Amino acid sequence: MVNRPLDPISIRIAAVQERFQRLTERRLYYYNLPVSELRGGSRVVVGGREMGMYASYSYLGLLGHPRIAAAAKKAVDQFGTGTHGVRLLAGTLTLHRELEAAIAAFKETEDAVTFSSGYVTNLAIISTLLGRRDVVIGDKLNHASIVDGCLQSGAKFWRFRHNDTRDLERLLRRAPRSASKLVAVDAVFSMDGDIIDLPAVVSLCRRYGAWLMVDEAHSLGVLGQHGHGIEEHFGLRDAIDLKMGTFSKAIPSVGGYVAGRKDLISYLRHSARPYIFSAALPPPQAAAAKEALALITEEPERVERLHQNSGLFLSGLKSEGFDTMFSQTAIVPILCGEDDRAFEMTRACHELGMFVLPVVSPAVPEGSARLRATVTAAHEPAEIERAVELLARAGRSVGVLR
Numbered sequence: 081m082v083n084r085p086l087d088p089i090s091i092r093i094a095a096v097q098e099r100f101q102r103l104t105e106r107r108l109y110y111y112n113l114p115v116s117e118l119r120g121g122s123r124v125v126v127g128g129r130e131m132g133m134y135a136s137y138s139y140l141g142l143l144g145h146p147r148i149a150a151a152a153k154k155a156v157d158q159f160g161t162g163t164h165g166v167r168l169l170a171g172t173l174t175l176h177r178e179l180e181a182a183i184a185a186f187k188e189t190e191d192a193v194t195f196s197s198g199y200v201t202n203l204a205i206i207s208t209l210l211g212r213r214d215v216v217i218g219d220k221l222n223h224a225s226i227v228d229g230c231l232q233s234g235a236k237f238w239r240f241r242h243n244d245t246r247d248l249e250r251l252l253r254r255a256p257r258s259a260s261k262l263v264a265v266d267a268v269f270s271m272d273g274d275i276i277d278l279p280a281v282v283s284l285c286r287r288y289g290a291w292l293m294v295d296e297a298h299s300l301g302v303l304g305q306h307g308h309g310i311e312e313h314f315g316l317r318d319a320i321d322l323k324m325g326t327f328s329k330a331i332p333s334v335g336g337y338v339a340g341r342k343d344l345i346s347y348l349r350h351s352a353r354p355y356i357f358s359a360a361l362p363p364p365q366a367a368a369a370k371e372a373l374a375l376i377t378e379e380p381e382r383v384e385r386l387h388q389n390s391g392l393f394l395s396g397l398k399s400e401g402f403d404t405m406f407s408q409t410a411i412v413p414i415l416c417g418e419d420d421r422a423f424e425m426t427r428a429c430h431e432l433g434m435f436v437l438p439v440v441s442p443a444v445p446e447g448s449a450r451l452r453a454t455v456t457a458a459h460e461p462a463e464i465e466r467a468v469e470l471l472a473r474a475g476r477s478v479g480v481l482r
Contacts, residue, residue: 108423110430110437118144121458124435131435132467134453139410140301140382141458143332148371155367163360168349171360179361179370183337186308186373187323192339193348194366196358198297198326199225201336203232204352205293205322206264210235214260217251217290219243219276221269226295230264242269245280252288261290267299267310271444271452273407275303278310282319293322301330302409307376307383330376333368335361386410386457389464393455396468401481405450413439414451414471416480422449428474434467 103109117125121141124133142148155175163171176194183192195201206229210216214235218226220242230237236259240247248263255261263285265276278294285292296309304312307330311319322340327333338348349355376382390410397404403415416422422438429436429451440449453471455464475481 103423106423108420108427110423110426121456122460122463126435129433131430131433132463132470134434134436134455134467136454136456137298137329138332138458139298139330139386139454139456140307140376141456142330142372142375142382145332145372145375147375148332148368151367151371152364155363159363161364162362165359166355166357167360168356173360173363173366175363175366175370176361179366180337182370182373183325183339186377187325187339188308188317189323189339190342191345192337193345193355194327194361195336195338195352195354196361197334198324198328198336199228200354200358201324201326201338202226202295203229204348204354205324205338206230206262207232208348208352209233209291210260210262213258214262215255216262216264217248217255218263219265219269221272222264222266223270223295223297226264226266235262243274243277245277245284248281249284249288252284252290255288255290261288262293263290264293265295267294267296268302268409268411270298270411271439271450272405272413273409273411274405275299275310275313275408278314278316278319282316291321292319293324294320296323296325297329298409298411300325301376301383302386305383306380327365327369327372331369331372333365333372335365335369382457386455389455389457389459389461392461392464393453393468396465397471400468400472400475402471402475410455412453412455414453414475414480416449416451417447419446419449421478421480422451424478425451425474425480428477429470432470432474434470434474436471 113126115124115126121143122133123130159173165171180192180194195204202225210233212234216230216235217238218230220239238251240251268275294310299309301307303310322338324338327335393412394404405413405415407413416425419440422440426438436451436453439452
């Protein structure tokens with residue numbers, strides 16, 4: 081190992097290590113815990129203990145569905161476990177095109193293209209479409225992948241106050257008329273569980289000639305009567321230019337997509353570096369995503385059950401006195417305040433048999449640490465009522481509730 085004087089890199093590494101060691105010594109470190117078994121979508125085995133699962137993104141309870149597993153196994157038998165390379169040269173399979181056609185049909189667009197992860201999808205879209213003379217405007221609470229795409233693009237990058245469309249309009253007015261303008265927002269915000277005011281954002285984009293990109297990672301399968309997402313939720317059609325989403329939340333696979341106009345998607349296929357220089361989506365993952373889309377279409381009752389469970393969970397927590405901020409979805413922040421209080425709340429929940437995890441600074445502002453709890457269509461009402469009871473007990477034991 082090279083001996084070098086203490087520099088900023090070493091200082092940052094040491095700071096993270098110190099925090100990790102401090103939490104570990106106090107038995108407050110609960111990240112990266114290996115889950116050894118899934119039981120029915122709402123239960124997991126962690127460290128040899130069966131616990132209720134309230135940290136899952138499998139919103140529709142499709143993880144482990146036999147039809148999805150069978151589709152993935154069939155894809156392995158037909159295509160193997162990988163491809164011959166990048167999509168542009170040797171890696172595109174008929175299965176990839178079938179998946180993209182299914183996405184386009186589901187999102188009611190002309191075409192779609194897939195990428196190896198949701199994170200990479202956001203990097204690809206924004207950095208490919210924009211350059212130094214352009215302007216990109218994002219919500220203050222957008223996902224880190226949107227932020228990184230904006231920074232990587234080299235465009236002027238401005239952020240408006242969270243869900244504040246008056247502030248968005250202020251920035252749109254400020255943008256040069258000659259510049260291409262892109263507004264990029266989350267549909268459902270992953271730390272707060274609230275929903276972007278899409279009708280107002282659409283109206284402003286049209287008024288000021290801006291393109292609109294919406295990240296539906298947490299709204300596909302969640303919003304709308306049939307789970308088609310934020311446009312269905314608000315009763316809009318063709319309101320979004322770039323409809324982005326992932327295959328790792330309601331859809332139990334991995335990867336990301338963007339759906340839109342045929343010429344736009346063709347441009348991304350031939351210009352996006354993460355598409356041109358990154359390996360294709362593995363066949364079993366593509367097949368799993370395609371089958372999941374079919375199941376969402378065929379079984380809308382899963383979406384209805386998710387809506388009912390979300391409402392039951394939110395109302396129960398509020399009746400106990402918890403601050404759930406502005407959540408309107410299956411993502412429910414339980415405000416704890418200081419980081420240590422959130423870690424202590426997590427420990428109390430785990431001791432009671434409830435698997436839930438904290439979100440602390442710098443992921444959220446200091447003083448707003450929380451548990452980010454989620455419910456799914458796989459939970460029974462009795463399980464949710466029991467979870468509220470356990471959370472209340474934990475909250476009182478650590479001082480989150482009085």
